[in-house]
Amino acid sequence: MPLPAVSTGPHVAVVGGGVAGLVAALDVLDxxxxxxxxxxxxxxxxxxTLRREDVGGHAVDVGAESLLAVRPEAVALVERLGAGDLLTSPDTTSASIWSRGALHPLPRATLMGVPTDPDGARGVLTDDEVERVRDEQPWPTGVLEDDVSVGEYVATRLGGAVVDRLVEPLLGGVYAGHAARLSLRATMPTLWDRATRGQSLLTPAGAATAAPGRPPFAGLTGGVGRLPDLLAAALAGRGAVLRTRSVVRLLERTADGWRLVIGSAASPDxxxxxxxxxxxxxxPAARLLAAHAPAAAEVLADVETASTAVVTLAVPRAELxxxxxxxxxxxxxEGRAIKAATFSFRKWGWTGALDPDVVHLRAxxxxxxEEAVLQREDADLVALAVADVCAALRRTPFRVVDAHVQRWGGGLPQYAVGHVDAVATVKADVERVPGLEVAGATYDGVGVPAVIGSAARAAAATTQFLSTLAPRPGDQPA
Structure with a gap:
């Protein structure tokens, strides 16, 4: 039977309690x-995918651990929640690439792995490969008109080694995908713009900067996983209802709104x-949209997602x-099991100060x-992570004080070739349905700031729709 109404004002149901859902809910209430x-x-x-867990007696991030500060949404949200004092910057952003059996400094002058200074990539790339980059080739038709994969375009112009050794690891970190299948237009809009103008890929892009005095990345003291707690507290303070273990099984249109069926068929709410x-x-978005925005549902049903895992290790400080x-x-x-390792105790000062005897890192x-590796037991993933990290550092395996394996099933949508047009189709079809919006990492970017922006747009459209409804007795003006 229907759940009782708790107010005479309009009722908005947000399906999904990730960052997108929480921010959309907060924006509507504001x-x-x-x-x-x-x-x-x-x-x-x-x-x-923002989460903290106890590893070695201390709560640390086991999901995303940093926020892109060159986009304002995430930092602005933290400040809006009254937690600006938690914002912190990395102690170091000096990363390396493990290539041909050695660690090489990640070239600084790159745009998602594409070097603007070929000589800066020397070491990761051989001398011959650097010369191939310098010998930039035009696209066969001159100006690019249709979306292509990152791998095809960059390899054609700068050589396959740039893709294999530089672009792939960067894309793997952000999208958990492969350059041969990811859209140039969706994942590298700056390069797409150059390609459609027939410009060189080696032109410096200019440094991306955050707010004055703030580095390009930010974190939260105590972990980015604190952000959902901050959002949940803000929502509770505004009277929102947060229900977990509440899978929406069916979405139905009614004469004056929506009916959501939650839970099992045997005892639904x-x-x-x-x-x-x-x-x-x-x-799940495709499933719920099928009866209301079939074109959007068809597109979303074809969006592939990638599964990943994060192995967090607590290790004796003396060993690292x-x-x-x-x-x-x-x-x-390189054929390794891991795709990246982060020395959290070096990157984030608050993490390094957690314990005088133990430090934290993650892989x-x-x-x-490529989900086969993820089908292994947790203990096997820990062993793989330790083996690869130690091989990269050229040392014998270190002792593990504690470990945590966080699996993210289908956590990252893949922005395949044609993704921008596909998203436009989804948005146009959903826009035809009054009182229905979509938000999240599938649409305009997978990073936290992009997801927040997506939620803000959905909330603004929802607020506009609510303004068209006839007022009810007891409604208060916004």
């Missing part, structure tokens, strides 16, 4: 304080709402005291269509 907002999350906690924001991965830098990336061509595994 704009329409009289609204009731219910967030429905299928798992046992909100936050999506029913929630009635005026508007709905779908902030879930592409597969001499290690410097923030970590290293691993090109797929990530998993790329699209």
């Amino acid at each position: 704009a329409v304080p009289s609204a009731t907002v219910t967030v429905l999350e299928g798992s046992d906690r909100v936050g999506g 029913v929630l009635v709402a005026d508007a709905v924001v779908l902030a879930v991965p592409p597969a 005291e001499d290690v410097g830098g923030s970590g290293f990336l691993v090109p797929p061509v 990530s595994l998993g790329r699209a269509r």
Whole structure:
């Protein structure tokens, strides 16, 4: 039977309790304080891929651990939540690439791995490969008109080694995907712009900067995984209802709104709402949209996702005291199990200060269509992570005080060739349905700031829709 209404104001149901859903809920309540907002999350906690867990007696990030500060949304959100004092900057961003059996400094003058100074890539690339980069070739048709894969375009112009040794590890870190399948237009808009103008890829892009005095990346003291808690507290303070273990099984249109069926067929709950924001991965979004925006559902059903895992290790400080830098990336061509390692105790001052005897580091595994490694037991993933990190550092395996394996199933949508046009189709089809919006990492970027921006747009559209509804007795003006 329908759940009882808790207010006479409009009711908005947000499906999905990741960052997108939580931010959309908060934005709606800020704009329409009289609204009731219910967030429905299928798992046992909100936050999506932002999460902290206890490793070696200390809470550390086991999901995303940094925020891109060159986009303002994430930093602005933290400050808006009254937690600006938690913002912190990396102690070091000096990363390396593990290539041909050695660690080489990541060239600084690159754009997602594409070097603007060929000589700066020497070491990661051989002398012959550097010369191939310098001998930049035109695209066969001169100006690019249709979307292509990053791998095809960059290899044609600068050589395959740039893709294999530089672009792949960067893309793997952000998208957990492969250059041969990822869209140039969607994942490298700056290069796409140059390609459509017939310009050189070696032109310096200019330094991307955050707010004055702030580095390009930011974190939170105590972990980025604190952000969902901050959002949940803000929502609770505004009267929002957050329900976990609440999978929305069916979304139905009614004469004056929406009916959401939650839970099992045997004992379902029913929630009635005026508007709905779908902030879930592409597969469940496609399922819920099928009856209302079939073109959008068809597109979303075809969006591939990648599964990954993060192995977090607590290790005796004495064994890694001499290690410097923030970590290293691993090109797929190296054939290693891990795709990156982060020396969290060096990168983040708060992490390094957690324990006088133990330090924390992490390794990530998993790329699209390469889930076989993730089918291993947790203990095997820990052993793989230790073996690869120690091989890169050229030392015998260190002792593990504690370890945690966090698996992210289908956590990263793949921005395949044609993704921008596909998203435009989704948005146009959903826009035809009053009171229905979509948000999340599938649409305009996978990073936290991009997801926040997506949520803000969905909330603004929802707020606009609510303003068209006839007022009810007891409604208060926003």
